Amino acid sequence: MPRTGQDYLASLRDGRAVWLDGELVKDITEHHAFRNTARSIADLYDLAADGPARDVLTVQPEGTEQRILRAYHVPRTHSELVERRAAFKTWSEASYGFLGRSPDYMATGIAGFVSAPEVFAGAEFDGRDNLAAYHRRMTEGSLYQAFTITNPQIDRTKSASEQEEDDLYVRVVKERDDGIVVRGAKMIGTAAVFGDEIIVGTIEPLAPQDVDYALCFSVPIDTPGLKFISRTSYEAGARSVFDNPLSSRFDENDALLVCDDVFVPWENVLTYRNVDATFQMWWGTPAYTNFVHQASVRYWTKLEFLTGLAILLAKSNNTYHLPPVQMQLGRLIGWLNIAKSMVLAAETEYEQIGGAGGPVHISREIASAHRAMAGDLYPKVLAELKMLAGGGLIQLPASGYDLDHPELGRLVAKYVRSPGTPAEQRIKLLKLAWDALGSEFASRHEQYERFYHGAPHVYLPGILRDGRPDLLEAFTQSCLDGYELGEGPGAGAGSHGGR
Numbered sequence: 001m002p003r004t005g006q007d008y009l010a011s012l013r014d015g016r017a018v019w020l021d022g023e024l025v026k027d028i029t030e031h032h033a034f035r036n037t038a039r040s041i042a043d044l045y046d047l048a049a050d051g052p053a054r055d056v057l058t059v060q061p062e063g064t065e066q067r068i069l070r071a072y073h074v075p076r077t078h079s080e081l082v083e084r085r086a087a088f089k090t091w092s093e094a095s096y097g098f099l100g101r102s103p104d105y106m107a108t109g110i111a112g113f114v115s116a117p118e119v120f121a122g123a124e125f126d127g128r129d130n131l132a133a134y135h136r137r138m139t140e141g142s143l144y145q146a147f148t149i150t151n152p153q154i155d156r157t158k159s160a161s162e163q164e165e166d167d168l169y170v171r172v173v174k175e176r177d178d179g180i181v182v183r184g185a186k187m188i189g190t191a192a193v194f195g196d197e198i199i200v201g202t203i204e205p206l207a208p209q210d211v212d213y214a215l216c217f218s219v220p221i222d223t224p225g226l227k228f229i230s231r232t233s234y235e236a237g238a239r240s241v242f243d244n245p246l247s248s249r250f251d252e253n254d255a256l257l258v259c260d261d262v263f264v265p266w267e268n269v270l271t272y273r274n275v276d277a278t279f280q281m282w283w284g285t286p287a288y289t290n291f292v293h294q295a296s297v298r299y300w301t302k303l304e305f306l307t308g309l310a311i312l313l314a315k316s317n318n319t320y321h322l323p324p325v326q327m328q329l330g331r332l333i334g335w336l337n338i339a340k341s342m343v344l345a346a347e348t349e350y351e352q353i354g355g356a357g358g359p360v361h362i363s364r365e366i367a368s369a370h371r372a373m374a375g376d377l378y379p380k381v382l383a384e385l386k387m388l389a390g391g392g393l394i395q396l397p398a399s400g401y402d403l404d405h406p407e408l409g410r411l412v413a414k415y416v417r418s419p420g421t422p423a424e425q426r427i428k429l430l431k432l433a434w435d436a437l438g439s440e441f442a443s444r445h446e447q448y449e450r451f452y453h454g455a456p457h458v459y460l461p462g463i464l465r466d467g468r469p470d471l472l473e474a475f476t477q478s479c480l481d482g483y484e485l486g487e488g489p490g491a492g493a494g495s496h497g498g499r
């Protein structure tokens with residue numbers, strides 16, 4: 001049985017070094033910057049442990065005694081992919097799509113690693129046994145894996161080993177009989193402060209000379225020497241759940257990871273001094289496409305939430321029946337159905353590794369297409385909603401609690417309302433809308449949807465490479481080759497001149 005929310009919260013009370021505003025946070029389950037989000041994540045575990053959705057979120061693999069989180073399970077048929085999608089959808093709906101890095105994200109990546117373990121078999125270091133033990137450890141504990149697999153933006157024109165100092169990116173500085181010592185930094189540890197373990201690696205290609213940086217390992221978050229430097233907390237800035245309903249509960253946090261001479265036992269190392277395996281573990285296994293499976297379901301859910309918000313805003317403004325507003329709402333529903341169709345199509349076009357009975361993953365081609373579509377579309381969705389909402393998003397009392405004030409409350413109730421929507425209901429709706437569209441939390445989400453899956457200058461040329469441009473070019477060329485100057489009716493110089 002997966003652990004409960006209480007078990008999860010208890011596990012967070014360890015010696016983890018989380019820094020916020022110059023302070024070393026003692027207990028993130030009690031601190032005002034983290035506690036509500038920790039509870040939202042605990043609720044996800046409760047849903048899986050003992051609720052009506054237990055059988056959706058967990059599975060008991062054949063020949064085993066324990067139910068495990070479905071995201072850790074390796075699917076082998078199309079219907080298992082569909083069942084995994086139902087699990088992603090259930091957890092996504094619990095945060096309306098605003099917890100991007102819920103525990104299922106990296107769990108499904110780990111299921112991707114074990115679907116192609118040969119990628120970890122380097123000549124000098126063979127990580128396959130460690131990988132199998134790692135998958136078992138994470139699955140049996142229903143552990144929450146955070147990850148930092150991007151180097152900090154220090155000088156993007158230079159490779160890891162060419163940076164002006166050696167320890168800017170995580171690298172191995174010492175080898176011991178029982179493990180290695182690593183030093184340096186990685187970004188962006190989304191939800192890392194809420195995790196059980198952090199996996200440290202590099203998803204972008206490394207240069208051949210970057211061998212000291214070419215490694216991947218996973219260690220507990222409270223490992224001595226690991227430091228998490230948190231960004232501004234939106235949860236801490238929230239006045240109340242009523243005033244900031246999303247940022248007060250779903251601020252998954254992003255932290256810079258610093259490894260200050262961290263000891264990593266050999267058994268926690270997955271790739272070592274191997275440029276190729278360190279890159280291929282993400283791309284030569286289904287890890288990345290599995291990420292997209294989770295992320296595309298969450299994205300679809302988020303668009304459902306935002307479209308529902310648009311409908312409520314239009315109704316509250318009494319503009320719902322106006323033809324231009326109906327066009328805007330129709331466009332939003334069309335976009336959301338594109339997002340949904342991509343999930344269904346990617347599952348239908350699934351790919352199988354090693355023939356019948358082997359692990360399956362969603363279509364790589366459609367996963368890439370989702371990457372190209374989602375980041376560009378998200379700002380357009382927000383722009384449509386802002387146009388629908390108008391100035392009411394801004395013309396709001398600072399807090400809904402102004403309604404409780406004996407003098408002020410009367411005025412707010414009189415002027416902040418619309419037909420059929422009394423003040424408290426309208427303020428509640430518009431505060432939710434601002435948190436989703438315009439707050440600092442909302443801006444972070446816009447940046448997240450654009451960048452969480454990498455930078456466009458990296459992935460768009462990759463989509464070109466994999467997209468068989470030769471076939472597309474040949475197809476259009478066949479049209480050009482089908483006619484000549486002066487050929488066919490009306491194509492000659494005379495007929496052109498006669499028009």
Ligand SMILES: Cc1cc2nc3c(=O)[nH]c(=O)nc-3n(C[C@H](O)[C@H](O)[C@H](O)COP(=O)(O)OP(=O)(O)OC[C@H]3O[C@@H](n4cnc5c(N)ncnc54)[C@H](O)[C@@H]3O)c2cc1C
Pocket residue numbers: 101147148149150151152153156187188189190191254444447448451452453454455456457
């Ligand atoms: C909210 C958020 C959460 C994230 N969470 C995680 C996480 O949990 N774990 C994790 O590992 N990563 C995470 N990421 C990091 C994400 O993987 C990176 O942001 C992404 O890989 C892009 O890298 P970058 O931000 O360093 O951008 P850069 O690579 O620095 O690119 C930024 C811009 O610089 C320009 N540019 C830079 N280099 C070039 C070049 N060579 N050619 C042309 N143009 C160039 C482009 O305009 C590009 O858009 C997160 C990012 C965000 C925004």
